[in-house]
Amino acid sequence: MQIYWTKINKIIEETPEVKTYLLDCPEGVTWEEGAHIHLALEGFNAGDKPNRSLIRHMSISTLPHENSIGITTRIREQCSLFKSILRNLGVGDEVAIFKIHSNVPLKREDKNVYLLSSGVGLATFRPLVLDYFDRADNVNQIHSLNIDSSRDYLFKSIFESAPDKKFTSQFVDNRKDYYEEVKKLAADKDGLFYIVGSDEFLMQNIEVLREQGIQPEQIMLDKRESQRSEFLSYELTM
Ligand SMILES: Cc1cc2nc3c(=O)[nH]c(=O)nc-3n(C[C@H](O)[C@H](O)[C@H](O)COP(=O)(O)OP(=O)(O)OC[C@H]3O[C@@H](n4cnc5c(N)ncnc54)[C@H](O)[C@@H]3O)c2cc1C
Missing domain, CATH: 3.40.50.80 (Nucleotide-binding domain of ferredoxin-NADP reductase (FNR) module)
Structure with missing residues (x-):
């Protein structure tokens, strides 16, 4: 399994609680509409086993031609460790992504x-x-x-x-x-x-x-x- 460390290049405040994080697209990474990834934060693989509290599934809210991997998530005041760390990340900070897969591509069946x-x-x-x-x-x-x-x-x-x-x-x-x-x-x-x-x-x-x-x-x-x-x-x- 390939893990890509990539940088946040933009953060969009969609609403007071919802943010979209745009990540640099690592070379060679592509995806279909409806895809999701595993998004992981620094330290997730520091121990013998992956630290699940630092990993979440996230859908990709962008298409490859937008040149960024978009992650859109709601972060409430009361939130998990994962989201409290994510909330404090800024442009230039790194996150890891892996296991890209789409369960829900658009069916073209007339x-x-x-x-x-x-x-x-x-x-x-x-x-x-x-x-x-x-x-x-x-x-x-x-x-x-x-x-x-x-x-x-x-x-x-x-x-x-x-x-x-x-x-x-x-x-x-x-x-x-x-x-x-x-x-x-x-x-x-x-x-x-x-x-x-x-x-x-x-x-x-x-x-x-x-x-x-x-x-x-x-x-x-x-x-x-x-x-x-x-x-x-x-x-x-x-
Ligand atoms: C295929 C797939 C795709 C997904 N795509 C997305 C996506 O695109 N965007 C997305 O946001 N999620 C997505 N998810 C869900 C995601 O993986 C997380 O499970 C979800 O965002 C909840 O995150 P969290 O566990 O960090 O909890 P949080 O969102 O932080 O919390 C969940 C709820 O518990 C409450 N809560 C948390 N901690 C506390 C606390 N200490 N005290 C009181 N209340 C608390 C929060 O207020 C909130 O209501 C996807 C899941 C799958 C399986």
């Missing part, structure tokens, strides 16, 4: 695509939407639905409905509205539904979609195949 996310989950979808804007081939249309109770909605310049691009974006600030919208979207029995958020959020979305007759193969999760099957089979046994 279908309507629905992106369902919670909070910074939208970061996983940013590159999918940019990739679609660059090249809409074999994607009928994309609809994004994001729930964020903070109401500080992210990436508003990209997640803005654009009828000419067959892209719609919806933000809601409460669960009731959110799940009502999911039910409406599930009226499309042939759509592809991507879900990103906490495990609890995934389960609830899967339940609603399955109740509406959406099949497991129409549901995309940012999980390895074995974990994805577990999430989807749980619903099937009910």
Whole structure:
């Protein structure tokens, strides 16, 4: 496994609690839309075993042609050791990245695509939407639905409905509205539904979609195949 140490080249304050860290892209590193990495902080590999409190999975919120690896994360006042260290890093500081993999590339199957996310989950979808804007081939249309109770909605310049691009974006600030919208979207029995958020959020979305007759193969999760099957089979046994 190759570990790349790379520098933070810019920090964007997306909202009071959400920051995007743009990292220099090490030579030879590339990725597909929907990819995630392991992001690790100084000292994570100092001992015999990797120190897990200094490592987190993070989606890459940029595309390779943006020339930086973007990491978007919410850092609350009360936060983990990992985030308290990250919060204090600045431009020029180094972090490590490794194990790049995408579970949720954009499927180009001539279908309507629905992106369902919670909070910074939208970061996983940013590159999918940019990739679609660059090249809409074999994607009928994309609809994004994001729930964020903070109401500080992210990436508003990209997640803005654009009828000419067959892209719609919806933000809601409460669960009731959110799940009502999911039910409406599930009226499309042939759509592809991507879900990103906490495990609890995934389960609830899967339940609603399955109740509406959406099949497991129409549901995309940012999980390895074995974990994805577990999430989807749980619903099937009910
Ligand atoms: C494939 C994949 C992709 C992912 N992509 C992203 C991504 O792009 N961006 C992202 O942010 N996360 C992403 N995650 C999740 C990420 O790995 C972390 O699990 C998540 O950000 C939580 O981070 P944390 O554990 O450092 O906790 P924190 O975010 O610091 O805390 C989690 C919650 O616990 C509370 N809390 C923490 N410590 C305390 C304390 N001492 N006292 C009181 N409350 C506390 C916080 O307020 C917060 O509500 C991804 C996960 C996977 C598996």
